[in-house]
Amino acid sequence: MKLLVCVKRVVDYNVKIRVKGDGSGVELANVKMSMNPFDEIAVEEAVRLKEQGKATEIVAVSIGPQQAGETIRTALAMGADRGILVKTEASVEPLSVAKILAKVVEQEKPDLVILGKQAIDDDANQTGQMLAALLGWPQGTFAFKVAVGEGSIDVTREVDGGLQTVALKLPAIVTTDLRLNEPRYASLPNIMKAKKKPLDETSPETLGVDVSPRLKVLKTTEPGGRKAGVKVASVAELVQKLKVEAGVL
């Protein structure tokens, strides 16, 4: 079974982001960037499937500027076999990302594509579902557990009330939730080895995908702040304030 994993380069999850003063967006210059955490989980799951003998090859894809190649290298250091960078300086919306990935899928013909359920920058939670739609494949989103069978895959999903298990015909799309696995750290020897693994480059134009945005971002602003309130000295005072001052009890 051949696997495709999709990785996005995003602002590191520990960074407290700043909105630009002119409302044009979020400050990205000189900010630490990393692989989207959900995508790390996707890579880890792919590597585990290969280690279990269920997958033969893992291809990691990223769409972005030259530096997105570093994100692919991270995936290669974790255990992916080769990479494809779809190079663009444009900011690409999930629908266009899905169209690009659909083209890559046509070329690579994987049996399973694993993606993070959302990227922690735009928080859109769309790409996997859109890719499934464009390919006419089934989707197992927000995966908590996956079990690969013959020609099918069982995906246990995190849903609002608990867990739901669906059986999907292969080929299929899986998007990862937080508890699918705990991603490994790449070891130094593997980081060195990853530098020698093949990394091809292509572009949206070569793949024939128009990435013009459909959403016009009018402005980006700071959220309405919330001020720290008061410290109370005792439980009695807390309950008193909740009853009388806040009126919520």
Place this chain on the structure above:
Amino acid sequence: MTTLLIAEHDNAHLKDATHKALSAAKALGAPVHVLVAGSNAKAAADAASKLEGVEKVLLADGAAYEHQLAEPTAALIVSLASAYDALVAPATTTGKNVMPRVAALLDVMQVSDITKVVSADTFERPIYAGNAIQTVQATDAKKVITVRTAAFPAAAEGGSAAVETVNAADDPQLSSFKGEEIAQSDRPELTSAKIIISGGRSLGSAENFTKYIEPIADKLGAAMGASRAAVDAGYAPNDWQVGQTGKVVAPDLYIAVGISGAIQHLAGMKDSKVIVAINKDEEAPIFQVADYGLVGDLFTILPELKEELTK
């Protein structure tokens, strides 16, 4: 033209998320139809017909929709889409699963998780875990939108719309339901509760959630939540997680117990009306958003709180 709202329901009951998403759907300014896709879901459709501002309810009743799997449900919505300008669903796990599939099939870029309707094509939505708010204008002729339910009030009852049956669409037969583990509880649901008490890793064990958090939840009729750290540690089930990637809540009262207040957690609860933080670390970031902070050991404070609430 018209807006189609996809109802959140469990066949027997209409979920509160529908009431809230309806407020957003109405704000688009067009008449609203509600689609109930389910199996033996007449009760849910009848409930939807009583919501104020609903012009018509469409009921698609069929075995394929019992669990609202993405593939058949998206096919159904796409089959109805030509009559609508906007397709709207609450950003529940069902809405988040189905709607992007619909959007891509219609070649539309979805607007996810809107928190405000500025006009029929312009919306506010949070990015970066709510640390920035983007105002976006959707240029596609048709809009596909998911709604952050915590940001909208629940629409009232008082309508009497007709329920019309619509045909099922062809099931692509790509997926099948195998089973579920849905927690049964008499407590209010996390996303619609008026009061929530959440615990963090400092609770130390699942037993301590039961021993210290639960009695207060019982006293207050509150839902129980947890931080990611507590869920990852196995102290609380996954579906209790409040935060950027868990549930986003905005109750009247949110009590955070032993939760330090990582930005990812704050993203899920900072729109609560009143926030109480109980933490032994007085420097914990949670105090920067709390209306009332109490510094101390939760294992002595919670029993005292229970006592005080009993008075």
